Amino acid sequence: QVTLKESGPALVKPTQTLTVTCTFSGFSLNTSGMRVTWIRQPPGKALEWLARIDWDDDKYYSTSLKSRLTISKDTSKNQVVLRMTNMDPVDTATYYCSRFRLGEYGMDVWGQGTTVTVSS
Amino acid sequence: EIVLTQSPDTLSLSPGERATLSCRASQSVITTYFGWYQQKPGQAPRLLIYGATTRATGIPDRFSGSGSGTDFTLTINRLEPEDFAVYYCQHYGSSPYIFGQGTKLEIK
Numbered sequence: 001q002v003t004l005k006e007s008g009p010a011l012v013k014p015t016q017t018l019t020v021t022c023t024f025s026g027f028s029l030n031t032s033g034m035r036v037t038w039i040r041q042p043p044g045k046a047l048e049w050l051a052r053i054d055w056d057d058d059k060y061y062s063t064s065l066k067s068r069l070t071i072s073k074d075t076s077k078n079q080v081v082l083r084m085t086n087m088d089p090v091d092t093a094t095y096y097c098s099r100f101r102l103g104e105y106g107m108d109v110w111g112q113g114t115t116v117t118v119s120s
Numbered sequence: 121e122i123v124l125t126q127s128p129d130t131l132s133l134s135p136g137e138r139a140t141l142s143c144r145a146s147q148s149v150i151t152t153y154f155g156w157y158q159q160k161p162g163q164a165p166r167l168l169i170y171g172a173t174t175r176a177t178g179i180p181d182r183f184s185g186s187g188s189g190t191d192f193t194l195t196i197n198r199l200e201p202e203d204f205a206v207y208y209c210q211h212y213g214s215s216p217y218i219f220g221q222g223t224k225l226e227i228k
Contacts, residue, residue, distance in 0.1 A: 037217070039165075046208065046221045047208055048219070049217040049218070052215065052217075060215035096164055100212070104170055106153075106155035106170035107155075107165075107217075108167045110165055111164060
């Protein structure tokens with residue numbers, strides 16, 4: 001069974017750096033074609049894709065947020081970490097990670113999400 | 121960058137009716153990398169359709185996807201009470217992976 005679970009702080013102050021972790025099971029990021037991606041959703045708004053990391057350590061970022069994002073993986077721990085610098089209240093959102101295999105399969109399994117509020 | 125525009129923003133129907141949700145891309149996209157997601161309040165999105173027409177694991181056959189090029193459709197036959205939710209389309213062929221703004225399917 002494939003599962004993913006996000007974790008991170010519920011509250012961060014403006015200008016701080018957010019670190020959220022995706023811990024997964026049921027698949028390996030050492031497997032060719034495997035990818036994990038991050039998506040966020042501000043309250044009452046649409047989904048916004050943020051970043052992707054591949055089995056071969058290739059990384060891709062949202063065009064508008066690229067300068068603030070860093071994605072990394074620890075395959076020994078089955079974790080993917082997303083860092084977002086210079087947080088602002090507009091970054092208040094639920095942050096999701098999902099499995100995203102190479103091919104036609106889409107983002108097929110999602111975590112439950114972790115809600116982050118940016119406020120002083 | 122591709123823009124996906126969903127219509128309508130809100131669709132009000134009764135259980136048992138058929139829902140037709142549309143998604144239009146600002147430029148032609150590869151059908152293989154087109155999908156639909158369902159999101160209920162307080163829950164994570166769930167993949168419904170991938171490759172424009174293939175139902176994901178466990179998705180009932182009352183859900184179907186169609187389309188190509190710039191125009192895609194999600195059809196839900198014989199609406200069940202649990203189908204009332206927000207639906208998002210997405211193209212995932214190449215980064216950035218854009219979502220539509222969502223269509224809210226509500227009970228009439």
